[in-house]
Amino acid sequence: MIDVLLLAAGALGLVVAALSERLRRLPLSEPVMALVAGVLLGPAVTGVLDLRPVTEDPTWLHSATRALLAISVMSVALRYPFGAARSRLRPVLLLLAVAMPVMALVTAGLAALTLGVGLGAAALLGAALCPTDPVLASSVVTGGPAEQDLPERDRQILSLESGANDGLALPLVLVAVALAGSEAMGAAVLESLWQVLGAVAVGVAAGWLGGRALRAGEEHGSTDAGPRLLFTAVLALAVLGLSGLIHVDGILAVFVCGLAFNLVSTGSDRTDDAPIDEAVNRFLVLPLFVALGAVLPWAAWADLGWRGPALVVAVLLLRRLPIVWLLRRPLHLGRPDALFLGWFGPIGVSAVFYLVLEAERLRIDPVVLAAGTLVVAASTVVHGVTSSPGRKLYSRITSSDAAGSDAAEPGLTGS
Template identity: 75%
Template sequence: MLLAGGLVALVVAALSDRIRRLPISEPLLGLLAGIVLGPAVAGLLDVRPLTEDHAWLHTATRILLAISVMAVALRYPLGAVRAQVRPVVLLLAIAMPLMAVITAGLSAWVLGVGVGAAVLQGAALCPTDPVLASSVVTGGPAEEDLPARDRQVLSLESGANDGLALPLVLAAVAIAGPLTAGEAALESLWQVAGAVVVGLATGWLGGRALRAGEAHGSTDPGPLALFTAVLALTVLGLSGLIHVDGVLAVFVCGLAFNGVSTGSERAADVPIDEAVNRFLVLPLFIGVGAALPWADWADLGWRGLLLAGAVLLLRRLPVLLALRRPLRLGWPDALYLGWFGPIGVSALFYLAMEAERLGAEPTVLAAGSLVVVASVVFHGATAAPGRATYRSVTRHGDQAETSATPGRADRRG
């Protein structure tokens, strides 16, 4: 596994920024490597299918998500974060529950499963993944082709909704299992409220500690670049001990740290952000590729493929188009953000959590993993062409608008 991850990382490093202009992504490269090296092809990685062994998946995705959402929280200045509060709140409060309902309905209709399995599927697949989204909104090509507002909205939505999807998952567990509605509501309140308190406190303390170190000249760039990753893991551990939403706590911690810090910390975190996006995802997706449940997919047959296609097309795009005016998006922006709401690490995290709480449900795990793979493939393959199409459409529209109104400045800046 280490050798495979290292070799793929060398390929990514050699391609450098050019990979952002190709119809492929780092998670897709890792997934393909895992398939080739796994039991389905070469047999060099002898692992059991996800439907049989998912314990490692919950831990691995939890750690990766924590580091990723910390990077999202520090990616932009706090002023830019405040400016996007309204659209992000709309996406979290309206779009995310609608995506869960749509996905659950599609699962019940296409797969013919019961209400319990359908709502488990809908809750697990509703959050927009920050790891896959980062490959869309970061890097030179993304900054050249996409407006800052679109990149910020997608980043912040993906960072926040990973933790805030937990109440939906707990509600699904209550419907599908022995957890009562009251127990699910109390646990959701404790986990979310506790995560906010833990995140605010640890972010403030971390920012103050780092500023004190800078004041005494004891913090140099090397440790500074790793500080936020270590802080994320610390918050994750504390959250696990007191049973609050660790991923949400880390995101809130990052925002609080962003507000307390001087700004140099955010600049120093760029290497960590890039490392998460390009390299830390590789071992996870190699493992996922090797552990894909091919036999369970075969049992799903055409229904699995139909579900994957229906979820990718109908889970998010119609919702974003319907919310275009409240979100203050033009048609190209609504179409772009509606398509690029990838399903990835966060979905695997919640699928594994549901399996730990209720016992593995092969249909839910198999169908959920198939949708994740479809998202990795199609969103990875369309990222570069999608940006190019967006750039072409918007620049053509700007030129037409400028020609119609002489002397008008380019609104994109």
């Protein structure tokens, strides 16, 4: 079974490599291609990949999504110079501190209304589906077409938000688990504090040590270009392992580690590392999404009836877009920017990670996994298909607005 999965992912990798930047201009993304391939190879169609639905056996997804998220958030942390990341601190903090908790509440409310589930199940769905996924967001904000169509500020805000909120969603998940289970709320709060503060400490220390080690190796001529390109990926996995051993938020620790490494290492280090991390992030999604496509719970989705599609439509339209629109002035966003950033807050690998984490922590209602994976699959397809047209539409609107503004200025219209 694993051989078929690797073969399918490898074949898709050849297609992605051959299409290169042209793929970024098509209404198609790498995760969508892999998800569709997984569906075709899975039990629902050909049965080549005979895997059990995720609602029956979700445990293996925990390690897979955790490793992919670590590489992805490290990629985000290295994508821009540290000074650029620091300049976006205010809008990113506003999205993390205000928008993300509100998105969790809105999603929980929508789940309760459409699915008819109780407070605990609704809270579990709201917490798991609230973070913006860095894996899916990277296909929107990276590559030549994105750099041409989107302003740097919007790309940086979406990247940094998606990198940070994956780890910072954990306290919301722990609170939801306490609501749905028998754990005391005080214990959940204390665990959240340890997980977050411990992750920050581990990330800062590991990033500083990693940056200093790389510099020392270069000064002595023992680190050439090849090993340096993979160094941060290995560093991300090391931090993830350490975080697991001491039970802190590993995804947040890796993101903080990347920021600290970015600060300590030289400008050329960051420039060298960012492309390889982005390339790993782009190709590493393929086997996971092929596998995810093969384990989609079609029967459980059918059992949801009309409630499943209703939840999908409600979450995609109401979870994020109205909130970012209302925050556009504090975020200093124009209307096109607020619409773009409000729409492109995809739900993907991070949601699967937290859904599986919730399933491991307590016996959750099967509806939670069924509805959660349905939203993930829908977001993967919808946001993947609309990413290229959305960028082009944004570019066309802003270009028209700029042309109209210039034409209205005295001396430019002939008046």
